[in-house]
Ligand SMILES: Nc1ncnc2c1ncn2[C@@H]1O[C@H](COP(=O)(O)OP(=O)(O)OP(=O)(O)O)[C@@H](O)[C@H]1O
Ligand SMILES: Nc1ncnc2c1ncn2[C@@H]1O[C@H](COP(=O)(O)OP(=O)(O)O)[C@@H](O)[C@H]1O
């Protein structure tokens with residue numbers, strides 16, 4: 153099968169709350185090619201988690217399409233969706249806090265296999281042992297309790313658990329954010345190995361742009377639920393065509409005391425998602441905002457292959 | 473910038489000198505040593521970054537300095553010599569409650585990682601900042617309020633005259649951290665201890681706060697002990713750096729020296745683990761294998777040995793932090809001088 157594994161079109165998710173309607177994700181479209189890692193970045197509250205969960209239909213999208221391997225999963229019935237879930241998994245920031253503390257590591261990893269009635273008891277044991285080895289742990293860890301593991305080891309257990317059903321697609325939501333850098337590097341390298349060995353497709357959600365630049369093939373930048381820019385990592389990182397991406401990139405502290413700091417400090421905070429600004433939602437903080445930015449949401453402008461910016465002034469500012 | 477980073481230091485210019493600090497939690501055989509023989513010095517007007525991974529002892533160090541260790545924690549040994557604004561040297565390890573109360577504020581003050589948990593939700597920010605003044609200066613209410621508003625303006629809170637009456641929950645995370653900084657600075661402390669002041673913030677807000685702290689330090693001429701786990705923040709803020717691992721300082725140097733001539737294998741491993749500019753698409757990070765052992769199960773000798781690529785039997789003997797070059801200390805039996813990291 154060729155073509156992107158995931159095609160998302162005009163995805164919108166709004167939450168209706170007593171305070172008003174939260175525009176968590178608005179009109180977002182993108183593809184994720186098979187065997188590649190798409191990074192999703194943005195400040196907190198920009199809609200990353202909501203988007204990731206909507207892709208797996210852990211929450212119901214308000215509107216839009218999500219085609220997984222050609223099938224629109226937004227329209228699937230319960231049993232069809234259950235079967236589809238085998239093919240898509242999620243890894244959380246701390247997998248253990250969301251799992252049953254009374255199960256041993258082996259049972260946690262085998263839970264999905266059991267739920268789908270896959271293999272005999274011994275088959276499942278062998279499978280768990282192989283998975284533990286694959287994520288850099290050892291087979292005899294299966295008889296231990298999860299709380300006895302360090303943060304990095306727990307993240308490996310979470311990955312083994314997500315891999316058990318041999319999914320094609322994984323959403324990793326802030327999966328390395330709580331880890332110390334020396335451990336974070338171990339887990340990032342493991343994810344790269346898995347992508348290559350298993351041809352895994354991944355949505356990697358993170359607020360740390362330097363981690364995303366290291367790991368991901370493509371990056372999508374969200375702000376207040378809207379897409380700002382999307383493209384191959386190298387293009388978005390080094391030849392960004394959007395003022396928000398540029399500000400985000402320049403805000404990363406570089407581990408180099410001689411690095412020149414020509415930083416574009418963004419003023420103020422993200423506005424409330426209850427009342428996002430009209431037109432371009434970034435305009436209240438954008439150093440290049442002009443009167444035309446107030447009317448109508450910016451449309452995608454194609455910069456180069458697979459590289460799009462949602463800024464009305466892209467041509468003027470960056471010569472595209 | 474580089475000029476003041478490389479400024480010469482004389483002993484009289486030292487505002488804080490920590491020597492051989494050990495802290496234990498619990499009693500008897502259940503006692504674990506959270507800090508083992510920690511030493512570092514902070515020059516007046518400079519910023520010393522205390523950097524290390526989770527559990528390395530950064531916060532315990534700052535709590536010991538502030539006299540705020542929990543009841544289960546005890547200073548087992550060590551000197552914490554602080555030069556007060558009037559030039560006297562006080563050993564904080566021997567200070568009692570009253571001594572600390574007099575010192576906190578104009579002498580040393582601290583800002584914490586999580587602004588929400590250190591601000592009282594029931595009082596306005598103006599009351600809470602003013603409270604700090606009340607403890608140390610006999611001012612009339614109107615004068616206190618004026619000073620508080622002035623402080624809020626200094627930390628660039630827009631509409632300070634109105635915001636002074638706001639409650640913490642009415643402010644964004646970045647604004648709350650500015651309020652914490654205002655509280656820390658209102659008594660013009662000689663030494664500011666900042667424990668991960670930007671870790672909970674988005675990078676765009678972090679950039680604003682770091683920028684603000686750099687400018688305030690220049691304006692007020694204070695010394696800063698800046699605690700962080702982020703080598704990027706270290707590179708940006710520090711004049712000097714002390715690297716901690718498993719309750720001990722393993723390396724201390726000026727910031728340029730630390731990055732250019734990294735000497736300790738742990739610091740080298742840390743730097744090789746960080747995604748940074750200039751990595752090509754096929755370049756891989758080099759992680760440190762394994763993880764930090766629990767404090768109750770540290771190996772004898774060098775605590776980093778189980779993860780160190782250079783470890784050998786001699787590393788099981790005690791190692792201490794020693795000068796390997798002028799101003800550059802490392803706790804390793806080897807001296808990896810000047811090699812590329
Ligand atoms: N109240 C306490 N009782 C027992 N042990 C403690 C206590 N406070 C801290 N410790 C231990 O002391 C060690 C150092 O903790 P500390 O909080 O200083 O780490 P840190 O370097 O600040 O880490 P982080 O980056 O996670 O904030 C840890 O092993 C911790 O578990
Ligand atoms: N269940 C919910 N009800 C109401 N608002 C929500 C809910 N979940 C998320 N939101 C809001 O949607 C926006 C996007 O949130 P989220 O997707 O968690 O962002 P991120 O993961 O980028 O930090 C935020 O304003 C958040 O408060």
Ligand code: SF4
Nearest residue numbers: 432435438445463464
């Ligand atoms: S559309 Fe206008 S406000 Fe939005 S990013 Fe572009 S220049 Fe800035």
Ligand code: SF4
Nearest residue numbers: 774777780787804805
């Ligand atoms: S003393 Fe030995 S184990 Fe410790 S850092 Fe040096 S070489 Fe490595």
Ligand SMILES: [Mg+2]
Nearest residue numbers: 200201202326
């Ligand atoms: Mg999230």
Ligand SMILES: [Mg+2]
Nearest residue numbers: 530531532667
């Ligand atoms: Mg701490």
